[in-house]
Amino acid sequence: xxxxxxxxxxxxxxxxxxxxxxxxxxxxxxxxxxxxxxxxxxxxxxxxxxxxxxxxxxxxxxxxxxxxxxxxxxxxxxxxxxxxxxxxxxxxxxxxxxxxxxxxxxxxxxxxxxxxxxxxxxxxxxxxxxxxxxxxxxxxxxxxxxxxxxxxxxxxxxxxxxxxxxxxxxxxxxxxxxxxxxxxxxxxxxxxxxxxxxxxxxxxxxxxxxxxxxxxxxxxxx
Amino acid sequence: xxxxxxxxxxxxxxxxxxxxxxxxxxxxxxxxxxxxxxxxxxxxxxxxxxxxxxxxxxxxxxxxxxxxxxxxxxxxxxxxxxxxxxxxxxxxxxxxxxxxxxxxxxxxxxxxxxxxxxxxxxxxxxxxxxxxxxxxxxxxxxxxxxxxxxx
Numbered sequence: 001x002x003x004x005x006x007x008x009x010x011x012x013x014x015x016x017x018x019x020x021x022x023x024x025x026x027x028x029x030x031x032x033x034x035x036x037x038x039x040x041x042x043x044x045x046x047x048x049x050x051x052x053x054x055x056x057x058x059x060x061x062x063x064x065x066x067x068x069x070x071x072x073x074x075x076x077x078x079x080x081x082x083x084x085x086x087x088x089x090x091x092x093x094x095x096x097x098x099x100x101x102x103x104x105x106x107x108x109x110x111x112x113x114x115x116x117x118x119x120x121x122x123x124x125x126x127x128x129x130x131x132x133x134x135x136x137x138x139x140x141x142x143x144x145x146x147x148x149x150x151x152x153x154x155x156x157x158x159x160x161x162x163x164x165x166x167x168x169x170x171x172x173x174x175x176x177x178x179x180x181x182x183x184x185x186x187x188x189x190x191x192x193x194x195x196x197x198x199x200x201x202x203x204x205x206x207x208x209x210x211x212x213x214x215x216x217x218x219x220x221x222x
Numbered sequence: 223x224x225x226x227x228x229x230x231x232x233x234x235x236x237x238x239x240x241x242x243x244x245x246x247x248x249x250x251x252x253x254x255x256x257x258x259x260x261x262x263x264x265x266x267x268x269x270x271x272x273x274x275x276x277x278x279x280x281x282x283x284x285x286x287x288x289x290x291x292x293x294x295x296x297x298x299x300x301x302x303x304x305x306x307x308x309x310x311x312x313x314x315x316x317x318x319x320x321x322x323x324x325x326x327x328x329x330x331x332x333x334x335x336x337x338x339x340x341x342x343x344x345x346x347x348x349x350x351x352x353x354x355x356x357x358x359x360x361x362x363x364x365x366x367x368x369x370x371x372x373x
Binding site: 008048 | 270275276278279314315317319320357358
């Protein structure tokens with residue numbers, strides 16, 4: 001899941017400055033799961049902006065709408081009927097959603113209301129943890145299902161740094177030592193031999209070295 | 223009706239608060255008229271910031287929540303969650319320059335629980351001291367705020 005957090009309200013208001021008819025656009029997928037941009041948060045932000053406008057005697061119209069997914073064209077196209085009524089769209093999608101909407105409606109400014117943070121998991125209610133960098137070459141098998149790139153503060157590939165105490169990272173006591181977890185898990189599986197191999201430095205060309213990445217699957221195409 | 227409607231208070235209350243039955247609510251509505259809008263809820267934990275914001279945006283000078291007494295929530299944590307959500311709402315309104323006190327929460331004491339009527343009177347008196355909300359003070363809103371249907 002992609003996680004995000006709402007930008008400060010004054011930053012949002014500043015970006016909306018010149019526009020008089022604004023559509024606040026939520027996304028009911030990842031950003032809804034992380035309570036940043038779902039239907040509820042969209043309603044809250046729209047209400048807040050309307051109150052702000054009333055207090056400042058500004059004559060603006062603010063509507064809200066939520067798509068199932070802003071990053072899928074089949075859903076974005078549903079805005080076709082309503083989008084021409086607005087001067088700007090304030091998107092509560094992740095960076096991918098904002099750009100997908102902008103790509104489809106090139107005549108209208110699409111303004112991000114969120115800061116996209118990371119790929120992560122919902123660890124508990126109200127707690128999201130980063131656990132994947134989207135490197136394009138997953139090595140979780142070798143590390144017992146714990147990614148040293150995303151979860152080790154030093155991104156070490158060939159064993160722990162030696163600084164952790166009691167399973168906690170020396171950088172921050174709130175952070176679990178990823179290498180402690182890797183070793184615990186591999187020991188449990190009887191697979192510590194996977195760590196006897198020397199892992200070469202990460203080949204980052206599979207992440208962004210060739211520009212924006214894309215996936216093409218002919219069997220999925222129309 | 224004892225009160226004019228120079229101020230309006232939105233009062234969301236847990237139905238497990240003493241004296242929060244239907245008959246009592248009707249009596250209080252007669253007493254306060256448009257000055258207090260009563261919203262019974264099955265559990266204060268079901269309340270979301272959007273409910274409080276919507277009240278402030280559309281008609282209320284203040285929006286308050288009355289929860290059941292501490293340790294007496296039928297759903298265990300409802301009144302604890304309500305406290306967090308009210309705090310979040312206070313942060314939001316403070317961010318746009320509204321006084322935090324325009325949103326609040328009152329939790330009764332287990333040993334000496336107050337009735338809905340007693341809570342309402344106390345909160346209403348507090349609201350009167352606050353003055354008119356700058357959101358509503360600008361005259362009737364010319365904002366069409368209907369949500370378009372979500373897909």
